[in-house]
Amino acid sequence: MRELKPNVYAVGAVDWDRRLFDELIPLPDGTSYNAYLIKGSEKTALLDTVDPTKADVLIDNLVRIGINRIDYVVAHHAEQDHSGSIPDVLMLYPDAKIVTNAKCKGMLIDLLNVADDKFITVEDGQTLSLGDKTLQFVYIPWVHWPETLGTYLQEDKIFFPCDFFGSHLATSSLFVDDEAVVYEAAKRYYAEIMMPFRTTVKKNLEKIKALEIEMIATSHGPIYDRPEFIIDAYKDWVGDEVKNEVVLPYVSMHDSTRKMVEHFADALIERGITVKQFKLSSTDIGKLAISLVDAATIVLGSPTVLTGAHPAAAYAAILANALRPKTRFASIIGSYGWGGRMVEQLTGMIPNLKVEVLEPVMAKGHPKDEDFVALDKLADQILAKHKELKVSK
Numbered sequence: 001m002r003e004l005k006p007n008v009y010a011v012g013a014v015d016w017d018r019r020l021f022d023e024l025i026p027l028p029d030g031t032s033y034n035a036y037l038i039k040g041s042e043k044t045a046l047l048d049t050v051d052p053t054k055a056d057v058l059i060d061n062l063v064r065i066g067i068n069r070i071d072y073v074v075a076h077h078a079e080q081d082h083s084g085s086i087p088d089v090l091m092l093y094p095d096a097k098i099v100t101n102a103k104c105k106g107m108l109i110d111l112l113n114v115a116d117d118k119f120i121t122v123e124d125g126q127t128l129s130l131g132d133k134t135l136q137f138v139y140i141p142w143v144h145w146p147e148t149l150g151t152y153l154q155e156d157k158i159f160f161p162c163d164f165f166g167s168h169l170a171t172s173s174l175f176v177d178d179e180a181v182v183y184e185a186a187k188r189y190y191a192e193i194m195m196p197f198r199t200t201v202k203k204n205l206e207k208i209k210a211l212e213i214e215m216i217a218t219s220h221g222p223i224y225d226r227p228e229f230i231i232d233a234y235k236d237w238v239g240d241e242v243k244n245e246v247v248l249p250y251v252s253m254h255d256s257t258r259k260m261v262e263h264f265a266d267a268l269i270e271r272g273i274t275v276k277q278f279k280l281s282s283t284d285i286g287k288l289a290i291s292l293v294d295a296a297t298i299v300l301g302s303p304t305v306l307t308g309a310h311p312a313a314a315y316a317a318i319l320a321n322a323l324r325p326k327t328r329f330a331s332i333i334g335s336y337g338w339g340g341r342m343v344e345q346l347t348g349m350i351p352n353l354k355v356e357v358l359e360p361v362m363a364k365g366h367p368k369d370e371d372f373v374a375l376d377k378l379a380d381q382i383l384a385k386h387k388e389l390k391v392s393k
Helices: 052-064 086-092 102-112 179-210 229-237 256-270 285-292 311-323 342-348 369-389
Strands: 002-005 009-010 013-015 029-031 037-038 043-048 072-073 097-100 120-122 127-129 133-138 151-154 158-160 243-250 275-281 295-305 329-335 361-364
Touching: 013 052, 029 243, 043 086, 052 086, 052 120, 072 086, 072 256, 086 151, 102 120, 179 229, 179 311, 243 256, 243 311, 256 275, 256 295, 256 329, 256 369, 275 285, 285 295, 285 311, 295 311, 295 342, 295 369, 311 342, 329 342, 329 369, 361 369
Parallel strands: 043 072, 072 097, 097 120, 243 275, 243 295, 295 329, 329 361
Antiparallel strands: 002 009, 009 037, 013 029, 037 043, 127 133, 133 151, 151 158
């Protein structure tokens, strides 16, 4: 429990040991579940709760600062890492009302079985007075669920955006104290969670421009006391500009595809193109997701398995399709034994990517001289396409 500004406290929990989120997303640096207490001269509000596994930490924080009454629990987002401890809070503070929008209310009733009469629903832009402090509610849908809500504390100029601008990062620092570390964690978070909703994230960035923000207190990771740092990063990530980069995820069983990938990577580098290469059998998918944020091109390397793509390559294609990066070009390289439909299969797995598919290079068995020549030609084509786009370095 620490104070952000007078009578505004961080009361959430740091989860140092968690290494997987949603049984899908790697957490190499743990995470935090941030909740905030605002004590007004007349009313007290708790903004979000914590993951149910850390409910005891939240309750202990509230008890230690002597909170005898909570009037409002503001639920920004129904996902359980923020809402899951609401029942515990209501047991301790039975008179508290849950403040949220109508869509989030319905989801919380479904997820937590909270009674209908425990809710106060608010509209976009509506305010709620705590006495000497005023909460202004801001609808920010699809960052990353449809019901997401933010709160702007008018007097202190703090914006509480829930998952928006977050980072999965367990740290003892209340505020950002190492921008390089937080930038990497926030970009990973954006890539894995926000990037599929890039268009609506961009609209929400425009929406909050009307707020005079001096601090951004997110639901995961340290607080931004220099908000332009993360706002400028998001503007870059959601923008349409791509970089002179090729993401090269691959898997190889008997070295044929590996040799093609290595030759191709060298060819790209010789042409001044940055390469982000990932061995799919052992890579951190979060790193792969980060690389997709800016890259102009993705080239997937795979051998043929029973006439189709290797499952690891298929997973990479499914992942890229789900994340919807702003990538402009795609291709496939790999090898086969007697035939198959790997190229058609993999290209069919990425309908969400608005890409031009460049001519794949498929070697029969071990790659031969003509296959390496074809890889060089693909590298030339990618360079020409990047020059046409005038991609940034």
